[in-house]
Amino acid sequence: MKHLASKIQPPLAIGVDVGGTKVAAGFVDSQGRISGRVRFPTDKSSPKATLDCIAHAVEAVIDRHLASREEIQGVGLGVPGLVDPERGIGIAAVNIGWENVPVKTEMEIRLGLPCFVENDVKAAALGEARYGAGRGRQNLIYLSIGTGIAAGILIGGKIYHGPHGMAGEIGHAVVDPKGPQCKCGARGCLEAIASGPAIAVRAKEKLLAEQGMGGMVLPTLTHPVLYREGNLSAETVFKAAYDKDELAIETLAEVSEYLAFAIQFLALAYDPETIILSGGVAQGGDLLLDLIRSPLTRQADDSWVLGKVYHPEFVQLSALGKDIAVLGAAALVQIYS
Amino acid sequence: MKHLASKIQPPLAIGVDVGGTKVAAGFVDSQGRISGRVRFPTDKSSPKATLDCIAHAVEAVIDRHLASREEIQGVGLGVPGLVDPERGIGIAAVNIGWENVPVKTEMEIRLGLPCFVENDVKAAALGEARYGAGRGRQNLIYLSIGTGIAAGILIGGKIYHGPHGMAGEIGHAVVDPKGPQCKCGARGCLEAIASGPAIAVRAKEKLLAEQGMGGMVLPTLTHPVLYREGNLSAETVFKAAYDKDELAIETLAEVSEYLAFAIQFLALAYDPETIILSGGVAQGGDLLLDLIRSPLTRQADDSWVLGKVYHPEFVQLSALGKDIAVLGAAALVQIYS
Numbered sequence: 001m002k003h004l005a006s007k008i009q010p011p012l013a014i015g016v017d018v019g020g021t022k023v024a025a026g027f028v029d030s031q032g033r034i035s036g037r038v039r040f041p042t043d044k045s046s047p048k049a050t051l052d053c054i055a056h057a058v059e060a061v062i063d064r065h066l067a068s069r070e071e072i073q074g075v076g077l078g079v080p081g082l083v084d085p086e087r088g089i090g091i092a093a094v095n096i097g098w099e100n101v102p103v104k105t106e107m108e109i110r111l112g113l114p115c116f117v118e119n120d121v122k123a124a125a126l127g128e129a130r131y132g133a134g135r136g137r138q139n140l141i142y143l144s145i146g147t148g149i150a151a152g153i154l155i156g157g158k159i160y161h162g163p164h165g166m167a168g169e170i171g172h173a174v175v176d177p178k179g180p181q182c183k184c185g186a187r188g189c190l191e192a193i194a195s196g197p198a199i200a201v202r203a204k205e206k207l208l209a210e211q212g213m214g215g216m217v218l219p220t221l222t223h224p225v226l227y228r229e230g231n232l233s234a235e236t237v238f239k240a241a242y243d244k245d246e247l248a249i250e251t252l253a254e255v256s257e258y259l260a261f262a263i264q265f266l267a268l269a270y271d272p273e274t275i276i277l278s279g280g281v282a283q284g285g286d287l288l289l290d291l292i293r294s295p296l297t298r299q300a301d302d303s304w305v306l307g308k309v310y311h312p313e314f315v316q317l318s319a320l321g322k323d324i325a326v327l328g329a330a331a332l333v334q335i336y337s
Numbered sequence: 338m339k340h341l342a343s344k345i346q347p348p349l350a351i352g353v354d355v356g357g358t359k360v361a362a363g364f365v366d367s368q369g370r371i372s373g374r375v376r377f378p379t380d381k382s383s384p385k386a387t388l389d390c391i392a393h394a395v396e397a398v399i400d401r402h403l404a405s406r407e408e409i410q411g412v413g414l415g416v417p418g419l420v421d422p423e424r425g426i427g428i429a430a431v432n433i434g435w436e437n438v439p440v441k442t443e444m445e446i447r448l449g450l451p452c453f454v455e456n457d458v459k460a461a462a463l464g465e466a467r468y469g470a471g472r473g474r475q476n477l478i479y480l481s482i483g484t485g486i487a488a489g490i491l492i493g494g495k496i497y498h499g500p501h502g503m504a505g506e507i508g509h510a511v512v513d514p515k516g517p518q519c520k521c522g523a524r525g526c527l528e529a530i531a532s533g534p535a536i537a538v539r540a541k542e543k544l545l546a547e548q549g550m551g552g553m554v555l556p557t558l559t560h561p562v563l564y565r566e567g568n569l570s571a572e573t574v575f576k577a578a579y580d581k582d583e584l585a586i587e588t589l590a591e592v593s594e595y596l597a598f599a600i601q602f603l604a605l606a607y608d609p610e611t612i613i614l615s616g617g618v619a620q621g622g623d624l625l626l627d628l629i630r631s632p633l634t635r636q637a638d639d640s641w642v643l644g645k646v647y648h649p650e651f652v653q654l655s656a657l658g659k660d661i662a663v664l665g666a667a668a669l670v671q672i673y674s
Contacts, residue, residue: 004351065401082645093401103672114594119643138500139499151606152499153606155492155497160492161608161610162476162535162607162608162646163475163476163609163610164608164645164646165608165640166605166608166645166646167606167607167608168605168606168608169605169606169608170602170606171642172605172640172643173601173602173605173606174598174601175637184639184641184642184643185639185640185641186636186639186640186642187639188644189640242434259647261511262602263601264510264511265507265510265606266606268503268505268506268507268510269488269490269502269504269507269510269602269603269606270499270504270606271498271499271501271502271503271504271505272499272500272505273500291654299511300350300521301520302369302520302524303509303519303522303523303524303526304521304522305503305509305521305523306509306521306523308419308501308503309499309501309503309506312434
């Protein structure tokens, strides 16, 4: 308890980030301080195995820190896919193979602690408003840009779900009808253009085009970083762009135009106080932020309508880095218990 | 009272539609039955004159029907532009020259009745949910497509404003960066492409192009209706399209693609139960509805994500025609008093 007491103060929530590859968890106090992070590979062999794996992670957090159960308010679980937070059911999550899994009930049986379940992106929006770049904001949009793209929407301090829980699924808005095939089935969805994997594909296609469509990417003096890294990823493209590689910058500028396009739409549809970028692609940092802000600032300068909503800090980067998922999950406990 | 009693039942609300050219008003009962419609040209010589004109319209409704003041719950005012409904202030409305006009206070002094003020499109969303195509819906979007384009958004049965009252201003989302100049200052806003005047301009440009850019539109056998009508308007274009004029159909199909594009975005952003089309352009009726539904149905068939939100009746036409403005304004009284 010594170590714990010096860092975080009860009441404590346990935030659990249930992902397709790992389950991460940790204690979070009311100030958003984290302690006792654990991380296990996700056992996806069955829904039961995944639930056991989550329970194991939670018990590991508790064991490591010897916190008494009385100090623990509850457990918040941010899970992928479609969630019914009221009934605590994981309705559909392709990447962990869940279909109508009664997460809340099953976890409460396993842990003997109150559990709260929410879609991970929606929970993260709450975490960002409570501890991050949106601190003190009641109306914000948290835009997660990683392998997928989705928005978590906060209205009046509360997560907005929509009647089917689909509010914020703007990763599947078609932004270029002639664009690449998306795994949802449509063509030219924002996610098929601006997700991490899509950025890598776009950069690679540009490289191939520059090599004369030969099908093989050969090193040139102009794109040293892109080649040095071997397999292209969004991370590589950003690294090259920071090194002033023109092809990488061009790739990211194009993608950012689409992101800015979606953001202006969200801005005018929801009139939020701020839109916070997170996820793997948002690790692109200030370069991404500048590329997205630039067309938006131009548009807000032109249009008095967008100008009423937009301001220099309107689009921000998440302030919470990789902790956002655990913090968001913990925020569920702090809000709902 | 005889005539009144046979048609509508107290308690009665008076709904007032304050427009740039006319002030319309009428009694509305809790079943959405209207009686005693009056209509006056809007006196825009000063804000005071406009308020007097509104008071005059309300008194005319009361005088015509000899309703006793006890039967009148209150007066709802749907006004253009930016409104602060809590304080009852018309913050900015270009077309009637209002800037920070204390409408509620001024009208309550003039009328001695409780008054409720709201943006006209937002009030109409409420009216549609209470009496129209959205009856019984708690989450809907009312999309007004006329001289301007804006959405009124209902969440959990309540009008959603956003922190600056700008929620739903998607008429000024840029949907084609190379598109026509919009009066908001930007280029290619949805309103600059799909509003009534924009439809007329697009049809005219197509005609001119077909005439070889001669600058003068000459009658041809292929577009008899378009020419017969003289000055082109959205109404003329729809009339020609119903007469199977190809150029008119092409014009409307193009415009409808943009509207469908905005609608898929709203669908994925808000996950509403239904989106209801109203305003002058929506008078285009089934032809417009089919042209908008067609690309959306295709996209929902392709994408399981949009498919979760979209259904055959997802996009509907307003069931209330020109009464919607008065009904929406009256609904304010019924909701808030």
